[in-house]
Amino acid sequence: MDQQNVEKLFTQIDEMATAISEGLNITYLEGVTEALDILYQGQVFEDYPEKLQVDIRNKWLGFNKNHYENEEIRKAIQLATLKGMKGVTQQQHLLTPDAVATFIGFLTGKLTEFHEGSIRLFDPVCGSGNLLTAILNGTDKDIVPYGSEVDDSLIQLAVVQANLQKHNIEFFHQDSLQPFLLEPVDVVTADLPVGYYPDDAQAEKYELKAGEGHSYAHHLLIEQSLTYLKEGGYGIFVVPNFLFESDQAQQLQMYLRDHAHIIGMLQLPEDLFKKEKFARSVFIVQKKQEGTKPPKQALLVKLPSFSSPEKTSNVISQVNDWFSDYHSGKL
Template sequence: MNQITKVFTQFLDAVQCLQEALNVPMTEALTESFDNLENHDVKVEMGAPDPDTVELLKGKYASLNYDQMSSKQKVEVYNLLTLKAISDEDRDANQMPTPPILATVITLFMSKLLPKKEQTILDPALGTGSLLYSVVKQLASQNHSQNPFKLVGIDHDEDILNLADVGAHLNGLDIDLYCQDALLSWQGSKPEVIVSDLPVGYYVNDENAGNFELRTKEGHSYAHVLLTEQIVKNLAPDGYAFLLVPNSMISGKLGADFMPWLANKVHLQAIVQLPEKLFQTKVNQKSLLIFQNHGQSQPPREVLLTRLDDLKNEESLVGLNIKLNEWYTEKGK
């Protein structure tokens, strides 16, 4: 048994002990477990957990040597526990954490395109926050550990937002969290940067869908399409959006309607088709869609269109970076 597997097993045992004592979903027990560890205590509310379980948990927590773990180790084991919690509760597939390698792909583009200044970066479908946090941490590592971003996250699921809150703390990040339908009005000023792995499916609030140009004429509208329109509406002038979207939004019948609409609203920058192996089925396959809102900026001479076949091979990322550099140089002429 390797070290991370051993640590994961020990943490899982403590989380499941608390889960059983409180009779709550694992996501809730996971959030409270890390709160207990951070506060060096076992929270008791309405007599639960009982005194015997409190003593049992204190022993389990002590064996974890939590305070001696590095921040990186805490984040790693927390992400694994989060993945298990979401899987075990048979939650919506849209709530599964985004593969970390996709954050690296997005960061390549963000490091080139974003101006070096303080900006608000928002994820309107935050989930556990794994994509946003990974992107920001990578950008900070390229900037001498300086983080110029104000982080904002929106999600309609309070339990998932609680997980995102703990994740932000473990990553050493501050974030403003809003529990709401992202297709309703956003609070605060318009963000300069939006990054998101768009949830795919139907939007059941037909009344609110009527406020969007891209609503369907009959039946439920596509949530991922409406959310892109919402992003365009709320993105600051000259602001950038980096979105993981289903391939159907770019090609096929849906794409034939959506892409001309989008091209009229924003400056398209790049479309990167992601490796098929990353996704379970053809229907689930996604691409990275990057655009800049209208403002003082000019559209690029041409949109960067490329495809990644294998992200496990480092040469694939190197090749993408070369194409990006060539395109960026030409874009500035």
């Protein structure tokens, strides 16, 4: 990956998005989606004001997506998306940190190391598609990807991002706690939004519904993910560090005991988060299947800062050793 290419493409997307958002009186993030769609289509939309059409043709239509690697495209889009989300506080409008997305891709590869055939992978809260495309870019495995997102602007951004990176992803534009027309998958990955789910009537259909008041959306999404996992499949979730300390934690623990094996909990570096209360971990489970069992020793790791290559390398080496023992049946 060439960082100069990332910066060059970001500048192009940024300038286009700014011009489009001002010309059409839309948000910058919507302008990013429009700009990416134009770059993908290779032509300006005819319903744009004439001056805007001329500006885009004269300044920005020299783009050739074949000149860029997928990761260069993803990172440039990520920078533009981060700019568009600046100051936004809604959990669903936050990007998975790049180092975390890469690490989840690594874990996905380790968990499916000996999987035969294609791997069906689903992200039920895919947002702009950053985590999903990071996983696809970081593997040579045959992955059949699916993503779901309820937010209009984010699902549109996810679609054009996938198109530019030439990923054939099937997207669902819906509330991810509603039923899906989806066959069970091998892996679910999700950076879970933390908070209450407002639809109490829909929450009533879940085992993890709250006894009173609103249910936790992140709990319900774990249950929904297990519903759409094949028996023996894996769930990889980015969760709050306080997951098992909340007022509904005991209910979650009982549910997991009945339906899943806990494979591991990896605490992410604290310097990734502005405040300790926002700190997150990667939580790995396996859906129960006849003949499966939990590891004798779960993968419990506190990750050092990703800015410390030597310490990170040592921990990754330990994680690799753990997976070798796990797959060989020693654990």
